[in-house]
Amino acid sequence: MLYRENGQFKASYAADQQIFPILQDRVAIGALLAIAFIVLPLFGSEYLFRAILIPFLILALAALGLNILVGYCGQISLGTGAFMAVGAYGAYNFLVRIDGMPLIAAMLLGGLSATVIGVLFGIPSLRIKGLYLAVATLAAQFFTDWAFLRISWFTNNSSSGSVSVAGLNVLGLPIESPVSKYLFCLVVVCVFALMAKNLTRSAIGRQWMAIRDMDVAAAVIGIRPMYAKLTAFAVSSFIVGVAGVLWAFIHLGAWEPAAFSIDRSFQLLFMVIIGGLGSIMGAFFGAAFIIVLPILLDQIPQLLGIPLSTATTSHLVHMIFGALIVFFLIVEPHGLAKLWSIGKQKLRLWPFPH
């Protein structure tokens, strides 16, 4: 009976339009944020930050961006890695070429570069649909892979093609320690998650979903398909681009195009699908699942004291990972977010069965 909305009446539409209309949800999210902002920085280990939380936050952000395109607007993309790369290299160039460029500005400019490229590669979506579009977005993937390797201007003429950044700071505060990196990512992710949620619950979000669900009908009620699709590409690649900046600058520090390879694109798509298409929360669920699972699977044999070679473990991880993906799709094609809401639904009725 802890989770009940009975008796919580909405007196105004504004109250009904809150992101979390139910009191318990607001309390829970507040607690979660408190843990994330206060408790974890105090008690988390360096390993937790560097190997789990930071990549989790960044990839959740990228998944969030992708989810806007795939989950909300229904345009499948296999080129997410490319847009991350554009963000990363874009920001890198702004940072090294313009003296005194602040990190945040470089990050946003990186996101804007990704937006430009995203919109460019989004143009075919006006004519090409579904799986055909998915494969077309691979063109973006392979093209950027190539461009950042081959065009040395992008890498500031680094002889090896690998680039790196150092001495990052925000308003004079250095972003060096794991905790500061974590907090920086957390703030960025929270801000973008909130903005993404706002977009999806306002007119543009409805336009995206309308295009996703039935494009002809959407056009007939006055939604311009071009505008809706291209804004989805723009917003999505902006967020993905920012995630790319974070991944390169904060997580890796030094990178090469392979950090944004097609595997990354697939990984993000997995996150979105497993987490739940068309759900902001789903992006977080998906990222957590996909990052934590392999690490866990890696360690379980050790914990149980079963001596397995790393190769066998790695193959097993592949197999279990693949099997779990299929399993989840079978059990709940709408992802963890849906499972979560079903769980809440049950909880709402608990302890009464109906």
Added chain:
Amino acid sequence: MMMNDIANAAEASAAGGRRIGEVILDLQNISLRFGGVKALTDISFNVREHEIRSIIGPNGAGKSSMLNVINGVYHPQEGRILFHGQERKKMEPHMAATQGIARTFQNIALFKGMSVLDNIMTGRNLKMKSNLLQMALYWGAVQKEEIAHREKVEEIIDFLEIQSVRKTPVGQLPYGLQKRVELGRALAAEPTMLLLDEPMAGMNVEEKQDMCRFILDVNDQFGTTIVLIEHDMGVVMDISDRVVVLDYGKKIGDGAPDEVRNNEEVIRAYLGTSH
């Protein structure tokens, strides 16, 4: 406000307050082909302001194609379309919407993943003016705008008696209700002309009666011009002002219901003898 008015006035109102006006849509010699297949051949007819205009005809007669021509989904190879007296250039569907033409579909084209509320809210998208950045911040003006439109939408929801399902994803609704939501979405745009493609298909008599009531009320109260495709001859003959009959892409009859009902060619091609 407006919707409440109709709902209240509905009982009292008969056809009295309604005045049929001038021709607002004039289709002249329309021909449409897909590849080599002729869908429409040299069809001309017009629609007057405030009237209920029905298009009937056997399956494959080109009725839906006709509606698709009117709202820009299909582009006819020949013929002229005059809307409010102005010749219309080739245009995309969303432009028809900006001119005040709304429509429902034969096979229900709702946005299945969205709630009833959101579906109807999309109908108001042309009236919403906030830009992307404002929406991302969801502050002040945007929120006010959302609420203002939400109020309008709630009126439509009340009018169509679908309050209890407003947060339900439309995919989970029974067919009849979905049809109603689709009508609601079209109404939300406050159209001057409403195209309805078989709004009663697959409904039982009671549901048909409800739907007729909604259509008549909209027409009475707003003076919304209605172009209707329907197979149920009872419905068509009862509520239309004028009826146009198509057969295999050609026009075979046009006129008041009684005229059409007694038209030899129409009986032979469509109505059959048993009715």
Added chain:
Amino acid sequence: MKLRPFALAMALATVGAATLTTPAVAQQANEQFFPLLVYRTGAYAPNGTPWANGKQDYVKYINATGGINGVKIAYEECETGYATDKGVECYERLKGKKATLIDPQATGITFALTDKAPVDKIPLITLGYGLAASQDGGVFKWNFPLMGSYWTAADALIQHLGKKEGGLDKLKGKKIALVYHDSPFGKEPIPLLQKRAQMHGFELVLLPVTAPGVEQKATWLQVRQQRPDYTLLWGWGVMNSTALKEAVATGYPREKLFGVWWSGAEPDVKDVGANAKGYSALALNPHGTDSPLVKDILKKVHDAGQGSGPREEVGSVLYMRGLLIQMFAVEAVRTAQAKFGQGKVMTGEQVRWGLENLNIDEKRIGELGLAGLIRPLKTSCNDHMGSTSVRIHSWDGSQWKMQPDWYEADKKVIDPMVKEAADRYAAEKQIKRRDPSDCNA
């Protein structure tokens, strides 16, 4: 019904939380911990596996023979799949267990770790790979590209070609193609080759191959079109065997084809067999089971049922390379112990000092059971490489045959380039060159 998977997920999450937050399995207090970053899966597994086995076997061997002055080595493998982010994850996970030395086993991972190592005080051994400029210990305090970098490798190859032609000046007007893995690894030698091309007047043709290198038809058609006098192969993994097969298919003489030391192992030619006859590659280390060290490992590790891989693999080129890497690691600890205390566990910083003060002379090589196989190596504060000696071996259709000549990189060519690149790196990262006094610390 629906809650079952949900509950499962929750259970997993709880188990997970426990595992993730506390890096498990604390090693014994008196053990030197070496994380072993390896890849036994993915596109590069055939090459990564023997390398990984060599590393592990040497550790087991040292433990079987009493450790480093009594200090046993603890180790844990972590699979990177040659992916940079996985490598970083491994690094972060294992450094928490007091890692004291890491061999990233991939150029990309090395780049990513180069910035992290000074912060965490963990030295990186990048034997024969990594950043060429990191030879400069004045800037790259924590990197140790022992035995050679891609610049010294390219230099040795050009010297070899010069020798074949009868003098470096005879290279004038020749055409040399570089078929390379399109990644930092493959691009590293280009500046040196360009410099050499300028010096000797040969034409350099650059032919990139998209990773992982299964598609090279166009590349080799270009080789056929351009007809270079020599072709250098800078590949890794499947790219090598594919290159050789395409060379066969386009009729390019294998005698004119020379590989870097990462393109000269058994997996590269095994599948091509007799068709690869005549192909040569640099050899950082010889292969074979004749050396006392390998015999001893076979006896003490494999015969004891402790072998990391199949017995047949012992002595193969990449296995031996893994062995050498781990041998240097152990020698570094030994050197450090001599200064900081025999029989003690060394910290990362102390191991780093050991690496910087390695002195593997002929005598020590003999003691290690590697007589005649490698040349002496001596590192210093400024020179983190220690030796650039390298030989060439050629495939005779069934095995690699070592050629007698040793090559040394030309310091006059390499050193200014290293200095320039290192200075550029330092400027970019706002690092100051180490003070000479730092060298004695």
Added chain:
Amino acid sequence: MGFFLETLFGGLMAGMLYSLIALGFVLIYKASGVFNFAQGAMVLFAALAMARFAEWIPKWLGFDNLIVANLLAFVAAMALMIVLAWAIERLCLSKLVNQEGITLLMATLGISYFLDGLGQTMFGNDIYSINVGMPKDPAMILENLFEGGLLLSKEDLIAAIIAAALVALLALFFQKTATGRALRAVADDHQAAQSIGIPLNRIWVIVWSVAGFAALVAGIIWGSKLGVQFSLSLVALKALPVVILGGLTSVPGAILGGLIIGVGEKLSEIYLGPFFGGGIEIWFAYVLALAFLLLRPQGLFGEKIIDRV
């Protein structure tokens, strides 16, 4: 001119090999509406099975004859592919009936991960070779016309012929047999097919087995060319633009698409590559496919997307 022709031949033959892999995609998409990303993993799995069985079977049975070993290995590998098809249907597809395309696509990505792991666990992750007696050395033709002759890879030529034969066989199967018709019916409408008594599960086992067969042939040819190891699964990425260009539902499209992509990327690499710094063929193939798509959104031969409002 001679060199241009060589490049053209090289491209045509490479293209034929892409078609061979593209065929697997098309078959499965046609019959089950599944965009099978696991096709690459299936190629690797089949090739690994073939390579290792050819090595193991003579050991188990104690004989030494390359041809017999290859034949037995082929049979064993095919049997394994059928088991695999059965398992995929039973454990995965049958439970995903009526799901959206993207869900099915994700499922095949899951299958692909699983197969990568399973294949390497069962068969090892070293480099293995398949020796089916393909000639490795090039042939020189038309030596009197061009100086030095035209280079023609015998191996590629034989592979291209095998691929072409296989494609012809499958096209016949689809158009002319009752099973082929049932496959196409299922592709159009699962439910309707079920309602008239076409057993979905059996049809899917058949179609995945046929795709497994195509994967096995592709695996043998590519494996004998490149050696069997993990990267083999990546050749599937080369087949994607082919499928898209040719149309997801068209067998002839897969062929023509393959040839266009093969020729296009080789010519572009040789003649345009130098202006861009080389290595352009991979994205060029995709951009070429994209350009074609803009003209014909359903691919060259794809069935028109029949979409009535």
Added chain:
Amino acid sequence: MNASNLLLNVNGIEVIYNHVALVLKGVSLQVPEGRIVALLGGNGAGKTTTLRAISNLLRGERGEVTKGQIELQGERVEALSPSDLVRRGVVQVMEGRHCFAHLTIEENLLAGAYTRKDKGEIAANLDKVYTYFPRLKTRRTSQAAYTSGGEQQMCAIGRALMSNPRMVLLDEPSMGLAPQIVEEVFEIVKDLNVKEKVSFLLAEQNTMVALRYSDFGYIVENGRIVMEGEANELASNEDVKEFYLGLSGEGRKSFRDVKHYRRRKRWLS
């Protein structure tokens, strides 16, 4: 009804979708050999679900029969696959026609003969279908997607007939069809029933036509059978007249004069 010639006996079935939505709440009905039985009711009443439960096409929709039995000539059939049922002579024609859009009409028909292996029989069946549906013969080489709705409905019925069924489950044959075509389709159904002895269970909203052509009818509402009887009895029932036929005492009421308030059905009180 006489139990001896009972072809199909559905006894108190419940159907749940997605483990939560209870759609059928105990539906029982019988189809005797050689008759046409109509299942009437509005949208969402459960007609389609009932047919799918019988033909076992529920699984693809994430539904399952949780209670009750379905017997075909005394044999329990809930566990059989759709394909098994077709082999036993029960075939469903789905709502909305579902022709194979990219196959030609003839290929559609031949696909319907999948469970038949005898070539002669298939050819004979094809001839039979063409005699009943001469329109299909003229369109035999057209892709189904490009034929009209009526032709598609005929194609769907013809395709079902190719399996030589004893019983056809026909879902909404009149949906979206012009009145004339509806008559044509129902005439053929009647013909098939009389000449080929095929039994029909048809789900239909067009009560008027359905009752005219069937022998017996069930009315479904909200997942329950609320009324059953001989077709002519039902057609003269006052409630049926008012709610399903739109007739009131003194003839049909105009849609213009529909009262603007909600009424209550008598049998629901």
